[in-house]
Amino acid sequence: MERTNSRRRKAKGIEASSPADISLMVELTPPRDQSTTAGKPPSWLPNTACYVVVLLIFVLLAAFLFASIEGRPWIKGQNTTTTETHGKEQHHGGIGMVLHPESHVSRPPATLCFDWRVTKAFRSPDGVRKEVYVINDQFPGPTVEARSGDQIIVNVTNLLHDEGLAIHWHGLRMNDANDMDGAVGLTQAPIQTGESFLYNFTIGHDEFGTFWYHGHEKTQRDDGLYGGFIVHRPVEQSDEKEVYDYAQEVLLLVGDWYHRPSTEVLSWYMNSRSFGNEPVPDSLLINGHGNFDCDMAVPARPVQCIPPAARDDLPSLRFDHSHSYRLRLVNTGSLTGFSLKIDAASLYPFQVDGGNSIDMAGAQSIGIVYPGERVDAILLLHSSNSRRELTIDMDDENFKYPNPALTPMQTFPITPSFNDGGGTKSLPPTLDYYNLQAAVFSSGSLDEVMEEPLKFVIYTTTMKLAKHHNIPMGFINHTSWSPQAEPLISLPRTQYDRNQLAPHIALCQKENETAACNEWVEVVINNLDDGGHPFHLHGHSFYVVSVFPPPITWSSEKPPFTPGGSGMYNYNPFTTTSAVSPAGSYNLANPVMKDTVFVPQRGYAVIRFRANNKGIWMMHCHVGWHLGSGMAMSWDVS
Structure with missing residues (x-):
């Protein structure tokens, strides 16, 4: 595991070498014009008079633009104004990002090259002005579309001021590319200001589905450093468009949103005065667009907000009602x-967390989708003369104190396209709600999970200890994680510090396999907190063989929970068999496969994964504030 990474270099003069067989070149930034030399004016400005003329033209143009700007932002509770506008990128006549599988599903594997420059810029995604991270001036970042087997080369240049960064490819297994996983402190050091890093990895031939990428340094993801990553399944494996009968694919990146900088939000949380209560968000974004009501702003936290009447356009979705759609x-x-x-x-979920099949059934609504999770669903619109809306209902489990600025249930209008056929005449589904947390695998029994695994038990909680000044800190087995100066991938285990919980799992050598060598690992994640945790494992997908309290199928109701301490709801497989555990016997017949699992409050989840991917892989809660406070560990598969 002692490796160093030589792909980092100064941004100036970078050239990403491209293989000879590159067939798709995407998001490449044109080279800068270096035809002029320092201290010498361009040839089209021969004398000082021209300088004066050009300067006057720019002044007049600026004055004209300033006078013609409409809908200037305003600051609630203040008199300051600004000419900052909120850039919006339109997709499909609205906020839905339309995907293009036809460009990928029928071609052979190729090498896709991208050149990304990460900066910060002011945007008003929901009407409130905030400094966000942008990639090539885009927020969210560019959507990557590929197919199974493609090689991905991304040259990431850090143009931030005094901030390192790294990009994690959420859900991708990164086989033989552990150093490309983007986990700061584990697989790489942050890309420093003015430097570049060349991510170079190959998507597995059996990998397909909905993924995404995001920043994995401190809290940058929480301020918008993310984007979609779609791996289309090639038609030689399965023609999914024909199998599921949809006309178009639409990507929806949905997430809560904070108006304050994420560093301030985390500082508020990691303070004794928060008492461990998570900061409640202010708003909601879909593909970087929202609709915040300026009158909801808290006077104690004034925001610079554009009134709805003055905004260029309000976020909406556009669908042709005569078609069916695949929503990612x-x-x-x-x-x-x-x-x-x-x-x-009707919504018909059929895949979760990157191409993992689940039982398909139609419902009027689906959920809950927790941070880091994904779901693919077929959307079928019915005949209706009434106004349609998409409704997002935010789960309030971790809302321990009120935030008057937040509207927890938000609606986005659906506008018909010009060739709207009026919708199908099929009847509404009989199910009111599809509980994604109760979904099961759709293809029958799985013999592979019957093997006796190597077992681990972990306990996760948020603790406020006097020796740490009562600051809420996330712990896993008495260890609160923080990154080392040198990433673990470049260090021997003897040099791991006290903040690293990294159990070693022996990698099976197929050519010399013994009875003691077992690829299957079982992890019992016990949650001692009074709020749930969505845990994500890097580099692997896993089967969820048990959850307690068990989710209720076809219902939005959460399972009943009896207060009275946490110990009675924990599970230790070394002292108790699964048959007499709180959740009962494991589901080894049709467990769902995922890479992010929600562990209920005061309950547990049992996962099994095949440890056949060499490397050091992070596992952490995907709540940004819990990760930022130390709720993380790693698995050393070597």
């Missing part, structure tokens, strides 16, 4: 899970 939903949020509903429509 991603929860990009920092804290909150969500449920989704569309009026006079």
